Amino acid sequence: MNNSPIQFSSDAPRLSVVIPVYNEEDGLNALFDRLYPALDQITSQFALSYEIVFVNDGSKDRSAAILAMQYEKRPDVTRVVLFANNFGQHMAIMAGFEYARGEYVITLDADLQNPPEEIRKIVRQLEEGHDYVGTIRENRQDSWFRKSASRAMNHLRDKMTRITMTDQGCMMRGYHRRIVHLVSQCEEANTFIPALAYTFANKPIEISVKHEERFAGESKYSLYQLIRLNFDLVTGFSVMPLQIFSILGMLLAGAAGSLFLLLLIRRFVLGAEVEGVFTLFALTFFLIGVMLFGLGLLGEYIGRIYQQVRQRPRYMVSAVLEQAKS
Numbered sequence: 001m002n003n004s005p006i007q008f009s010s011d012a013p014r015l016s017v018v019i020p021v022y023n024e025e026d027g028l029n030a031l032f033d034r035l036y037p038a039l040d041q042i043t044s045q046f047a048l049s050y051e052i053v054f055v056n057d058g059s060k061d062r063s064a065a066i067l068a069m070q071y072e073k074r075p076d077v078t079r080v081v082l083f084a085n086n087f088g089q090h091m092a093i094m095a096g097f098e099y100a101r102g103e104y105v106i107t108l109d110a111d112l113q114n115p116p117e118e119i120r121k122i123v124r125q126l127e128e129g130h131d132y133v134g135t136i137r138e139n140r141q142d143s144w145f146r147k148s149a150s151r152a153m154n155h156l157r158d159k160m161t162r163i164t165m166t167d168q169g170c171m172m173r174g175y176h177r178r179i180v181h182l183v184s185q186c187e188e189a190n191t192f193i194p195a196l197a198y199t200f201a202n203k204p205i206e207i208s209v210k211h212e213e214r215f216a217g218e219s220k221y222s223l224y225q226l227i228r229l230n231f232d233l234v235t236g237f238s239v240m241p242l243q244i245f246s247i248l249g250m251l252l253a254g255a256a257g258s259l260f261l262l263l264l265i266r267r268f269v270l271g272a273e274v275e276g277v278f279t280l281f282a283l284t285f286f287l288i289g290v291m292l293f294g295l296g297l298l299g300e301y302i303g304r305i306y307q308q309v310r311q312r313p314r315y316m317v318s319a320v321l322e323q324a325k326s
């Protein structure tokens with residue numbers, strides 16, 4: 001673990017914007033057209049320098065080439081980290097954190113769902129001394145299913161972890177270097193960065209930001225990946241699901257014991273009986289379902305422990321495009 005103190009080199013920019021990119025060839029140029037002017041304007045408004053760290057998460061389309069071209073255009077403020085494979089959005093942000101040098105680090109999606117013009121609001125809060133700027137999406141532009149699933153997960157997370165966020169899913173967020181440094185030291189194989197960062201925040205704040213429809217392409221998350229991500233969120237920050245199962249187990253055992261006693265007494269009072277066989281079947285299958293779910297849940301934790309103990313590298317960087325340090 002790297003425990004070196006936080007260092008600012010004199011030529012490091014004040015603001016780093018970290019953007020994970022996976023198969024975004026159709027939208028990248030539109031992103032550049034809005035992002036660079038927005039940041040240039042912030043530079044003059046707040047008198048701070050910036051850099052943009054793009055992390056190409058093993059895209060299979062032309063994204064890497066487009067990023068390289070953009071690097072040629074603006075090498076002074078652009079850095080590109082190229083992954084050798086697809087390691088997921090949160091790992092891409094982890095790598096971005098590693099390479100970002102700014103005192104403030106802002107993460108952003110590449111699909112223009114988070115308008116770059118809103119970065120200004122986040123910078124203002126960071127300048128005011130907040131070390132974690134969370135965001136709430138103003139009338140979120142996603143499918144009805146995504147929105148209601150999100151709401152349910154937000155609720156569950158709220159009950160099961162000590163993390164309080166209104167809108168956990170919005171990745172456009174601002175962090176102070178101190179928090180980025182702590183997050184970088186966590187060697188978790190699966191994680192959910194906004195939640196992890198929140199656990200280190202001293203003076204968090206939430207602001208609302210605009211949300212737009214995806215500019216081009218489709219969401220890179222399949223239903224399966226969304227389920228996995230939500231398991232990361234719950235298992236990474238709470239063991240309450242396991243405790244719920246222990247309590248449920250106790251209650252069921254208690255109920256079954258009483259039922260047994262009741263049946264025993266009935267046997268002696270009313271005599272032998274074989275009715276209710278199918279009810280018994282239904283009840284048994286239901287309980288088997290509950291048991292399998294519990295077993296699966298245990299597997300979720302154990303699988304993560306297994307991944308963690310193997311200590312394989314979390315991601316592989318194949319190249320970094322950046323200017324040589326003078």
Ligand code: UDP
Pocket residue numbers: 019020021022023024057086087088089092108109110111113218219220221
């Ligand atoms: N992304 C990534 N790796 C992945 C999936 C997504 O780097 O495996 C990036 C993607 O390019 C985008 C951001 O993460 O910049 C958010 O992805 P997406 O817009 O598909 O998610 P949604 O908005 O649907 O939650």
Ligand code: MG
Pocket residue numbers: 109111113214219
């Ligand atoms: Mg998106």
